[in-house]
Amino acid sequence: MSEKERPPYLPDLPELYPPTEFVPGAAQVAVVEPLTAANIAGEPADPAGPAPPVAQEQLVPAASGTPAPTGEQVTAADEEARERARVTLRGRVGAAPRLRTTPKLRLIAQFPLAHRGEDDRTIWTQVVAFDARAEQVRDHVKKGDALEVIGYKHTRSIERRDGSTRDVEEVYATVIKVR
DSSP states (O other), X not given: OOXXXXXXXXXXXXXXXXXXXXXXXXXXXXXXXXXXXXXXXXXXXXXXXXXXXXOOEEEEEOTTSOOOOOSOOOOHHHHHHHHHTEEEEEEEEOSOOEEEEOTTOOEEEEEEEEEEOTTSOEEEEXXXXXXXXXXXXXXXXXXXXEEEEEEEEEEEEEEOTTSOEEEEEEEEEEEEEEO
8 A cells, every 4th residue: 555545543654665876786894883781772872972873884895806886777788787697608627627725715606517609519617616515516416417607707817927827717606506
């Protein structure tokens, strides 16, 4: 029932999603000052002074390397471009998955996946899985298994010994299904 159709004796509905100054879904972390019992209740910290301000938030860009949004609206073209990067691949694992652990104890699994392209040729794609999906790969995936992988294309540059760079395209897996 919309606000105009609501009977006058019912209280107003709260605003479910208040407007914010940042674009949702951006890689950002909210840093919040610690709250104390005094400033939650609105009581002054000491009887002589005024109440301290309650939790001020500031947005800090995450360590992922994505730039902090500047308050612009996300356009349909941006959403479409981001959605185009998502891929679904169905194919067979070309080699036993390689597992490694980062210094922060994050498990990473990599394996090549052979799948059919649009022109019916075989395409090899490097698939990378992190954390829980990497554990799933470690426990259930072996060479020759038929898989369905849903993930996002990611391109990174690798520096060669001669100083030039080479771009490597990978798929960061979000869903891995053994068929």
